[in-house]
Amino acid sequence: MSILTDPRFSGIKPFDKKLWLSSPTMHGDEQKWVDDAIQTNWVSTVGANINEVEKQIAEYVGVQYAVALSAGTAALHLATKLAGEKLYGQARPYEGTLAGRKVFCSDVTFDASINPVAYEDGEAVFIDTEYDTWNMCPKALEKAFEIYPEVKLIVVAHLYGTPGKMEEIKAIADRHEALIVEDAAESLGARYKLNGEWVETGSLGNYNCISFNGNKIVTGSAGGMFLTNSKEDADKVRKWSTQSREAAPWYQHEEVGYNYRMSNIVAGVVRGQIPHLDEHIAQKKAIYERYKKAFADLPVKMNPFDAEKSEPNYWLSCMIIDEDAMAPMVRGEQDFLYKSESGKSSPQEILDALAAFNAEGRPIWKPMHMQPIYRTHAFITAEGNGRGRSNAYIAGSGADVGADIFRRGLCLPSDNKMTVEQQETVIEIIRRCFL
């Protein structure tokens, strides 16, 4: 039986136009600033749009310097490289700055957060997640320092726009004299109360990164930024991002270079978007709150946050199904199977139902320690080594929070152009999955 003929869903009509997880929302001024770049012939990686977006984002986030780059991934690469160089010195041209070094990394995140560790020849060690914010677990981080006291770098992301436990993480980093690369790609506009003072994500690490990818809270179609209070670091990243030219009349190079600078056309789109950042956050917050209210009597919870210490940007609304309401579901590497059961459901059943009605949901980002590429890398939980814990002789194995959230959770349609009526239909589809 197909989902559309399943009597549980009778009376619901598929959406005429696809409902997206999170798509770009243009307002008009984006076109004006792109046209301005073309009319003034600043169609390059220099120009007024770039200067302006660097100034505006630095002001918004509360940092002194912003360097506009071609992608959040480029920002993360140069941030990670800068941290490696600061810690271990300048690498030779054919070697990464983290060659032979371990780096503690968020586990439930998009792989762009942590791939730069590999670009720099380092070895990511994945730190398990906590249930309060779905971000890096400070207890697991502390354990990781017990096991690998030599580590000096932490890459931490704020998942789905919800700030992680940065006060604890920063205190642990300070105690172990470690540096932090902050991946705020998903959390631009989210705030965190650090030692009693509200600050923006993107200002919490030693090296900070944001993204303007098409699915983010504001977009340039692509693009990212490196954020810092250090002029020296900002200048270095700007130099590296423009092919590492030295001050000579000809092309002169003492360091490996990259073509990572933002284009003035892309910056025009970003410039048109920035005035709408707070409005997008308010729309996303309303979406989150409507889901939360509507699901109050279902055996599910929304993605959590610490209301006293953080204000998320609500980029993606997610839910997690209570363990006793999980219908059977198994996932292989690229496929899955599930069974419907009365009063229960599973992420893959809900995602299939949403897709059948032309709405886009998504599984929770699959934890990095479960990814085939990183399967040989260490994974540390609050209890210690998270690998090889099932025991053929002794019953019981420890918790793996990231795997659990991946198994029971999913991302819901969170597009800020979704109408209340459309969201009500999404909610109804999800409710019927539990019939």
Ligand SMILES: Cc1ncc(COP(=O)(O)O)c(C=O)c1O
């Ligand atoms: C957590 C996280 N880090 C990094 C990135 C990479 O940003 P970009 O796509 O701008 O390279 C993304 C998303 O794309 C992300 O979600």
